[in-house]
Amino acid sequence: MMQTPSSDLQARRQEAMGVLGHSPTADIARRFADVAVPDHEQLRTPENGLVMLRGRIGGDGAPFNLGEATVSRAAVRLSSGEVGFGYTLGRDGTKAQLIALCDALIQTSQFASAVEAKVLAPLRMRVVAERKRRAEETAATKVDFYTLVRGES
Template identity: 85%
Template structure:
C-alpha cells in the first residue's frame, strides 16, 4: 500500500473537520442513496478519554488541562482502504459514519460522490454557522481607546 499523497491527506483532514462539526443525523441523511460497498469493522465504536494539553502563555511549558470524552471507530472496505473516525463525546454512530466516509474518500470510485452528496452540503452549513457566530460576536465588539490629556 502506498503512502498517502499530500493532496489526499489534506482532503481527508478537511473532511474530518467538516464531519466533526456536523450532527450524526445530518451525516446519515446525506449518506442516503449512496450504495456503500462491502466493509468490515476493524474497531467497533468505543468511547474513551483523551488528555487535553495547554501551554502557559500560549508558547510556554505544556500542562494537562483536563480530559475529554471521545468516540472512535475504524472500517476497512473490501477494496482495502481503511477509514478512521473520531469525534468528541459519546457518539459511536457518528464515529462509525466518519470512519466510513474517510475510507470512501480514499477510493477513486466513491470520492466524488462523497464530496458532492455528503461533504459539500455539510461544508456549506458549517461555514454558514461560522459566519452567523462571527456576526453575532462582531455585534458585541467594543472599541477601547485612551484619551491623552493635554497635561505635561
Template identity: 70%
Template sequence: MSSTNSTGPNSKQAQRKAAMSVLAHSAASDIAGRLAAITLPGHENLREPENGLVMMRGRVGGDGAPFNLGEATVSRAAVRLASGEVGFGYTLGRDAEKARMIALCDAMVQSAELSGEVEAKVIAPLRAAMNAERSRKAAETAATRVDFYTMVRGEG
C-alpha cells in the same frame, strides 16, 4: 527537482484532513442525513465503535511548559471497505455511531471511485452549512461591537 501536482499523496492527505475536520465538527444527524443520499459500499467494522478517554494537554501561557489538563471522553471506530480502503473515525463524546460514520466517510474519501461522490454529497454540503453558521455567528457578534476611542485633549 520535484513538482507539486493536485493528485499527489500530499493533496490526498490534505483532502482527507479537511474532510475529517468537517465531519468531526458536524452533528451526527447531519452526517447520517447526507450519507442516506448516497449508496453506501460494502464494508466491515475493523474496530467496533468504542468509547474511551484521552488526556488533554495544555501549555502555561499558551506556549510554555506543557501540563496535563484533564481527560476527555472520545469515541473511535475503524472501517474497511470491500475494495480495501481503511478509514478511522474519532469524535469527542460518547457517540459511537458518529465515530463509525466518520470512519466510513474517511474510507470512502480514500477510494478513487467514491471520493468525488462523498465530497460532493456529504463533505461539501456539511462544510457549506458550517461556514454559513460561522458567518451568521460572526455577523451577530459584530452587531454588538462597541468602538471605543479617545479624543485628544489640547495642551495648554
C-alpha cells in the same frame, strides 16, 4: 512546494474530518443515505474513551495537563482494502462510525466524488454558514474602546 498525490489525499482527508467533526450526526446520516456504500467490515467497533487535553500558559510556556475529554472512535475496511478511521468528541459511536466510513470512501476513486458531492459539500456549506452567523452575532456585541492621550500638565 509541489503536492504529491499522497499529500493531496491526506489534505483532503483532514479537511473532510474537520467538516464531519463539526456536523451533527443526523445531518451526516441523512446525507450519507444517498451514497451507495460498498461491502465493508468493522475493524474497530465504535468505542468511547478519554484523551488528555494539553495547554500552555501564555502560548509559549511549558505544557500542562488541562483535563480530559471524552471521545468516540471507530475503524472500517472496505472490501477493496481502504481503511477509514473516525474520531469525534463525546460519546457518539454512530457519528464515529459514519466518519470512518466516509474516510474510507474518500480514499477510493470510485466513491470519492459521490461522497464529496452528496455529503461533504452540503455539510461544508452548513458549517461555513454557522461560523459566519456566529461571527456576525459576536461582531454585533463588539465594543470599541479607545484611550485619550492627555498631555502632561
